[in-house]
Amino acid sequence: MANSNEREYPVMSRADVEGLIAQGRKIIIVDHFVMKVDAWLPYHPGGDKAIMHMVGRDATDEVNGLHSPEARLMMDRYRIGRIEGHWHNFLPPIQGGIFRSPSAAESHDEKHQVSVIPESSSASSRSQSPSPIFDDSEARHRSTGSSSPSSVSSYSEQEVDDGTAFLDAKTGEAIRLDLDKYPSLDDRTQEDIIRKAYAWEMFRYTLLFSLMLLFLRWKWYALSAVFLGAFWHQITFTAHDAGHMGITHNFHVDTLIGALIADFIGGLSIGWWKRNHNVHHIVTNSPEHDPDIEYIPFFAVSHRMLQSLRSTYYDTVMEYDALAKILIPIQAWTYYIIMLFGRFNLYRLAYTHLFLSPRPKGPGWWHWYVEVVGQVAFWAWFGYGIIYKAIDSNWARLVFILISHMGQAPLHVQLTLSHFAMSTADLGPGESFPQRMLRTTMDVDCPPWLDFFHGGLQFQAVHHLFPRVPRHNLRRAQKLVQRFCDDVGIPYALYGFVDANVEVVGRLAEVGRQATILAKC
Incomplete structure (x- = not known):
């Protein structure tokens, strides 16, 4: 359940986030919050490339691992919304990810119902006990999807x-x-x-x-x-x-x-x-x-x-x-x-x-x-x-x-x-x-x-x-x-x-x- 501060932010769908990225916005997910970090990109002490590789991804682990508590607190100003459930990462644009316009993304998500996985739906895949080193606030699960990573190359019969x-x-x-x-x-x-x-x-x-x-x-x-x-x-x-x-x-x-x-x-x-x-x-x-x-x-x-x-x-x-x-x-x-x-x-x-x-x-x-x-x-x-x-x-x-x-x-x-x-x-x-x-x-x-x-x-x-x-x-x-x-x-x-x-x-x-x-x- 979100606390009072979190309720101030609207719930955003996967299509909402994809649409913003398609418009050129730099969107990352941290602790279930959607952050638009365009304004911070040229000022990031670790360089802009580190952020570019997190666009469209849940960056919680990377942010927590690489930043001080003060820096993480400062990031709150870039929150524009929140997501519910488990976030499926996009492939960032810098790595070749392709993003659709807001209307196209929303239409696709409604058709395939893949925006987020509600936490209750993943209960069966939760670990029986928390990891000794990670605070397991979300389910740990094996991927059962049949799709292969986007980096897997396929070549046609015309490949010579x-x-x-x-x-x-x-x-x-x-x-x-x-x-x-x-x-x-x-x-x-x-x-x-x-x-x-x-x-x-x-x-x-x-x-x-x-x-x-x-x-x-x-x-x-x-x-x-x-x-x-x-x-x-x-x-x-x-x-x-x-x-x-x-x-x-x-x-x-x-x-x-x-x-x-x-x-x-x-x-x-x-x-x-x-x-x-x-x-x-x-x-x-x-x-x-x-x-x-x-x-x-x-x-x-x-x-x-x-x-x-x-x-x-x-x-x-x-x-x-x-x-x-x-x-x-x-x-x-x-x-x-x-x-x-x-x-x-x-x-x-x-x-x-x-x-x-x-x-x-x-x-x-x-x-x-x-x-x-x-x-x-x-x-x-x-x-x-x-x-x-x-x-x-x-x-x-x-x-x-x-x-x-x-x-x-x-x-x-x-x-x-x-x-x-x-x-x-x-x-x-x-x-x-x-x-x-x-x-x-x-x-x-x-x-x-x-x-x-x-x-x-x-x-x-x-x-x-x-x-x-x-x-x-x-x-x-x-x-x-x-x-x-x-x-x-x-x-x-x-x-x-x-x-x-x-x-x-x-x-x-x-x-x-x-x-x-x-x-x-």
């Missing part, structure tokens, strides 16, 4: 392109495998975690940076660079927490902490990371939408990348060009080599975001200026103070830069391990948030004493369910996730570090073989 037919067949096979393996759920997650002290981590960071300075003073440049690389590797984990507002849970304070680490200390961009990473959390492992797996021409983790796909994040076509046709078949062999140079690509992405993209608006408009000051400070202490002043030869400077930057390779491997080997199939907009995260994300098993090396990010599946939980609490949360998976029948991907590497290299080799087959078509 053997390469396209091969890719379509692989797409259908991948989707069928996932539909057979994973149940369809509908849970929403809420988890509030109190801040934990970072005193031990600050001690470790200070020790690594001090050793870098000590060996630099002694002119042991290579060893000094090793400790700088280790320092950058470790401090990035705290920047990750700050980017998710997982330290103080205050948007501005955590952003400043992230800028101090990423921009002032690391020469990267916390603004770029947040914009990129928010989209990654919403459309994880989607070849067209997730920037964290869009590495053409160097890597392709899905056979669907063996054609020219359009990236909705970069708003450009990822050409499967001549260079890709050379590199993708051998990507299993070049994987670790390319990971050594990943930090240089992060500089490119940071500067593109800061100086070639529109400046952010909204409450965080001034963060851009902080980041620019941070870039100047970074190149003052690192570029001038260390590389130019403290090192006495060009060869030693080159060695120092390469070793310190290659020290980030374990971090890049760590992050790609959790996604490269997992499913990239699109099961359609009806798939729930928790299943999507667990289907596309792998956890890496290690003893507790090694958690500091992995930075807690070996628990990527847990992290994707609870983005704002500080990483030092993820090991405890893992047990809840395991119980949840046992309860609802979702496979929980957990591999040892070596086995995870084998899985990733195996996936790269498999897609590489498919690229070779495609070249012969």
